[in-house]
Amino acid sequence: MDRSNERTELNRPRSSILSRVRRLNRIAGGLISRLTLVQRFAIVSLFVLVIGAFIIGRFLANEIESDVTTRNGAIAALYVDSFVSPRTQGLIDGSIPDAAQDELDSLLTNTEFGEDILSFKVWDSEGRIVYASNADLIGQQFDIGGGLLSALAGKVDSQMSDLGEEEHSRERLLRPSLIETYAPVRNTDTGTIIGAMEFYQDPEALNSELASSQRRGWIVVGFSTAGMYILLVGLVMGASNTLTKQHRSLQLMSDENRRLATRVRGAAAQKTETDEELMMRIARDLHDGPAQDLGFALLRVETLKERARDVVVGGSSGSDEVSEDFDLVATALTSALKEVRDISSDMRLPELADLGLEETIQRAVADHQSKTGSEVAVGLRNVCKSTSLPTKIVVYRVIQEALTNSYRHAPGSSRNVEASCSESSLALSVSDSGPGFDPGTPVDEADRSRIGVRGMRERVEMLGGTLRISSSRAGGTKVTVRIPVDNMS
Numbered sequence: 001m002d003r004s005n006e007r008t009e010l011n012r013p014r015s016s017i018l019s020r021v022r023r024l025n026r027i028a029g030g031l032i033s034r035l036t037l038v039q040r041f042a043i044v045s046l047f048v049l050v051i052g053a054f055i056i057g058r059f060l061a062n063e064i065e066s067d068v069t070t071r072n073g074a075i076a077a078l079y080v081d082s083f084v085s086p087r088t089q090g091l092i093d094g095s096i097p098d099a100a101q102d103e104l105d106s107l108l109t110n111t112e113f114g115e116d117i118l119s120f121k122v123w124d125s126e127g128r129i130v131y132a133s134n135a136d137l138i139g140q141q142f143d144i145g146g147g148l149l150s151a152l153a154g155k156v157d158s159q160m161s162d163l164g165e166e167e168h169s170r171e172r173l174l175r176p177s178l179i180e181t182y183a184p185v186r187n188t189d190t191g192t193i194i195g196a197m198e199f200y201q202d203p204e205a206l207n208s209e210l211a212s213s214q215r216r217g218w219i220v221v222g223f224s225t226a227g228m229y230i231l232l233v234g235l236v237m238g239a240s241n242t243l244t245k246q247h248r249s250l251q252l253m254s255d256e257n258r259r260l261a262t263r264v265r266g267a268a269a270q271k272t273e274t275d276e277e278l279m280m281r282i283a284r285d286l287h288d289g290p291a292q293d294l295g296f297a298l299l300r301v302e303t304l305k306e307r308a309r310d311v312v313v314g315g316s317s318g319s320d321e322v323s324e325d326f327d328l329v330a331t332a333l334t335s336a337l338k339e340v341r342d343i344s345s346d347m348r349l350p351e352l353a354d355l356g357l358e359e360t361i362q363r364a365v366a367d368h369q370s371k372t373g374s375e376v377a378v379g380l381r382n383v384c385k386s387t388s389l390p391t392k393i394v395v396y397r398v399i400q401e402a403l404t405n406s407y408r409h410a411p412g413s414s415r416n417v418e419a420s421c422s423e424s425s426l427a428l429s430v431s432d433s434g435p436g437f438d439p440g441t442p443v444d445e446a447d448r449s450r451i452g453v454r455g456m457r458e459r460v461e462m463l464g465g466t467l468r469i470s471s472s473r474a475g476g477t478k479v480t481v482r483i484p485v486d487n488m489s
Helices: 002-033 037-087 098-110 146-152 204-288 290-314 319-347 357-372 389-409 448-462
Strands: 117-124 129-132 157-161 178-186 193-201 376-381 415-421 425-432 466-472 476-484
Touching (some): 037 157, 037 204, 098 117, 117 146, 146 178, 357 376, 389 425, 448 476
Antiparallel strands (some): 157 178, 415 425
């Protein structure tokens, strides 16, 4: 029981930490989700560039330090080869004469290079100190390793030393750290290595040079990083602004397409009703026109039949009445045939596939003039040369219906048809100088002009266009149509 309670107590801090971590994750996720794409990129790119700049800066700093240290070692090696080696040839015999020691003291203390040297040692090839600025070390032998091993192998070794070795007891009293340089000493005759020269320099000048070089390096890296950051963020911001503008344009186009689609669906839905009313209109026209004439002709045929029988059988004189009946039947049949042909002509569409838009307009006007004998003025300006067949059909039907309505309601007025094309749309207008009408006046449901106007509007809207009718009692009537150019190809 006690162990169970102990485990429960131990698990409580863990669950508390997990809940805090989850809460922090939710807060961070909420903050990130509120940031724009550019802001997210700016934060992430800043973090990446700062890390990259730090890595590059550290690399450059290390390279600069290595180069400066190597240069210092090269100068030391040159100094040793030129001035020290000739005075340490006694290492061949295991000792350095007193005269040579005096010359070494003078070279390493009284020269410009020697002023930077705080301490020095001369080693033989066995790891024994033959001569040193600290006389207590002369004759002592130490393990060969590190820089001494490199020098005896013919390499110059120069590095910052923390003076932790046993041989550094005197140097530790001078500075907490010194530049320690080992350079090989060669036999001037054979070139073989006979020992090594070790000396210690004050690192202040070197550190100052390193700091100055590294500072310049950090400044270059910092400005380069800042320039790249500004350039990248600027490019992304420009691209984001472009995408935002394109998105807004697409959104506007999408809204416009939805609006047009709604209008087209509405026009298509009304098309069924309009077609049904058109059929009813045709039925009324057939019933009130040809059917009445044919019915009258049938009645006269029955009367004609009785009279003809009387003339043939009874020999009665009724030839004049029979001739009159024949004339009435012929007139009724001729009238019925004419009305049937007129209805058929209104329903039949001429072949428009091979016609241009201008020819289609001229054909619609010519058909109206041939049926009514009236004059129509035509004004065409910059009419589209290439137009889709649906557009030509709509143009023909609009002109046909608008001119027919104008002739029916304003037979003595002048009529005018105008059309022009721009980069975005086709504009068409049919106008007259008649008495016009009040747009607010109710229209009889059975009026064929009402069905015609609805048919025109639905045809135009199904192509994404608009139809507007303006009229007044004194200014005549004008039907204006505008169809998008996108529907022309």
